[in-house]
Amino acid sequence: MSFLVLDSVGRRFGALRALSDISLSVESGELRAIIGPNGAGKTTLFNLISGFFPPTEGNITFEGAPITAVNPTELVHRGIIRTFQITEIFLSLTVYENLRIAVETAMGLNLRPWISRAQRAAVAERIAELAAIVRIESKLHRVAGELSHGDQRVVEIGIVLAKSPKLLLLDEPTAGMGDEETRHMTDLIRRLNKEQHITMLFVEHDMAIVFGIADRITVLDNGKMLAEGNAAEIAANPRVQSAYLGDAGLGNAA
Amino acid sequence: MTMEIASARTAVAKPPAPGLISRRVLGNVALGLVLLAVPFWLPLVGGYTDLASRVLIYALAAMGLNLLLGFTGGLSFGHAAYFGLGAYGVGLMLKYETHSILLALLVGTLVGGIAATLLGPIAVRRRGIYFAMITIAIGQMFYFLAVRWNSLTGGEDGLTGFSRHPIKLPGLTVPMGSVGFFYLVLVCFGACALLLWTVLNSPLGHTFVGIRENYKRLIFLGVRTKRYLAISFAISGFVVALAGGLNALLDNFTSPNTLNYTLSGDFLIIAVLGGMRNFWGPLAGAVIFILVRDYVSSITDNWMTVIGLIFVLSVLFFPLGILGFFNRKSAS
Helix, strand or coil, rough: CCCEEEEEEEEEECCCEEEEEEEEEECCCCCEECCCCCCCCHHHHHHHHCCCCCCCEEEEEEEEEEECCCHHHHHHHHHECCCHHHCCCCCCCCCHHHHHHHHHHHCCCCCCCCCCCCHHHHHHHHHHHHHHHHCCCHHHEEHHHCHHHHHHHHHHHHHCCCCCEEEEEEEEECCCHHHHHHHHHHHHHHHHHCCCCCCCEEEEECCHHHHHHCCEEEEEEEEEEEECCCHHHHHHHHHHHHHHHHHHHHHHCC | CCCHHHHHHCCCCCCCCHHHHHHHHHHHHHHHHHCCCCCHHHHHHCCCCHHHHHHHHHHHHHHHHHHHHHCCCCCCCCCCCHHEEEHHHHHHHHHHCCCHHHHHHHHHHHHHHHHHHHHHHHHHHCCHHHHHHHHCCCCCCCHHHHHCHHHCCCHHHHHHCCCCCCCCCCCCEECHHHHHHHHHHHHHHHHHHHHHHHCCHHHHHHHHHHHHHHHHHHCCCCHHHHHHHHHHHHHHHHHHHHHHHHHHHHCCCCHHHHHCHHHHHHHHHHHHHHHCCCCCHHHHHHHHHHHHHHHCCCCCCCCHHHHHHHHHHHHHHCCCCCCCCCCCCCCC
C-alpha cells in the first residue's frame, strides 16, 4: 500500500481552479520533488496535504487512512509536518528556546506548569540530539532572529524534527540562500531522508538540487500534473522542456 | 518593530551560566528584603505605608495581566472586570457574610477568576484587535451591571459598609492596620509572583511565549493554541481578581470604576511602562504610576497628563519599558 495517495484531487478558489485532477502516490522513504513554474499550484498542493484547507474535489489518504477533511493539528499528530515558504520560527527566542518549545510539545508536556528534574533532563537531551542532527550546536544560545536566513531555516527543520515526522513537507527549503547555505540544506535534506528515514516532499526551484537528490519528480503546470518520473525521465520529457523550462532547456539547469 | 529592537539589544545572548543564575537569585532576595522593610524606610523618605500597599496591589494586577499581555501576546482591555469582581466579591462577603478577610479574599478571587475562566474561551476565539474588542465588551457588561444593580452594589455611589477586621489565626491575631495590611498584601504579592515565575519557567509558560512569538508555528506543531490562550487568560484573571479584592480592603470601599475599561488601560500602561517582557516590569511600572499619581495629583488634577507624557517618552526611548533593556531573560 502506498504511503501517501492523492486521488483526482482539486481545489477551487471561487472561479479560480488552483489545482485540478492531481493523482499521485508517494512511497514510504521516498524523497519527492514538486516542481513547476510560479502559480503552478505547488504551495496549494502542500496546503491540501497538510490540511491548511481541504480539497474541493478528490481524496487524500495517508498510511491507508483518509485525511481529506482532517485538520492540521490532527495531521501533525499523525506525522505530517510542514515548513513554510516564509520561515516560521520563534524569532526573539534563542535557538535553544526554539527547540525547547518543540521538544516539550512533542513530549506532550504543554499543559504542565512544572516538570520533574528527570523530565527536564530528557528535554535537554533531546534538544542536544536535534541540534546535532541539524548541526546548529554552535549557535544554540544565539537569538534566532539574529541568525542568517539559512540558519533560521535550519532551526525550523530542527523544530519540526522534534515531532518525529513520518512525512515532511518542505516548501522551498533553499529559497534565498547563498551557495554554502544551500549546500548545507541539501545535505541536511538528504541525510534526514537516508539516516532518519523520513519521507519527504519538497518544492524547489533550483534544478541542480532537484535533479541531484530527488528520487522522483512531479511536475505541475497551471494547476495540472504535467509529468512524473525520475530525474532522467523528467529531463528527457519534451512537454516539461517546453512548458516549464522554456528555451533554456535542461542542459543549462541540470 | 519592537521585536527587532528586542533582538538587536540581545544579539549576544549568553548561555545560562551558573554565575548569572545566582546573581538573579541575589537580585530577587534583595528585592524581597527591600519590600519587607518598606514600613521602616518608607516614612523616612516621605512616603506612607498605604501608598506602598497600593503600589503592590497595582503591580500584582499588572503582573497578572502581563502573563497574558507580555508573555502570551494577548492584548486585553477588559481585565478591570476581574479586578472589580474580586473587589465586589470581597466587599459583599465582608458586608453580609463574614468577618474573615481571608475567606472574603478567597471568595473574591474565585468569583473574578472563575469569571475569567468562563469568559476567556469566548474572547480567544478571535485574535488581535477583535480579541481586544471582545474583552472590552465583556468587561463593560460587568461595569453596567454594577452601576444598575443598586440594591446589591450601591450603584454609582459604590459599595461601602465593610471594613478590615484583624486576622484571627490559632493562637495569633494579626491586626489589620496599615502595616499589618501591607504585609498581607506583600504575602499575596510574593505568592503570586512565585506562582507566575514557576509557570513561566515550565512547559506551560514556554507554550505561552511560543504563542506570543508565532502561533502559526505552534498550530503546525499540533498545539491547540486557543486552549492555551484561555488558560493564560484564566490564570491572569485569578491574579487580577486577588489584586481587586486587596484593593477593596485597602479602601474599605469599591465602586464601579474598579470594573471600568479605563482601569484596564491603567494596568496596560503600568505593564508597558515598566517593561512587559520583563518579569518585574509591572512592579517598576506600578511604582512610577502610583507615585506620580500620588504626588502630582496633590498639585494638579491633570496628573494623567504627566503619566501620559512619561508613557509617550518611555515608549519612544525605551520601547521595552523601563526594565526592558536590563535583562530580557529574567523570566525565561
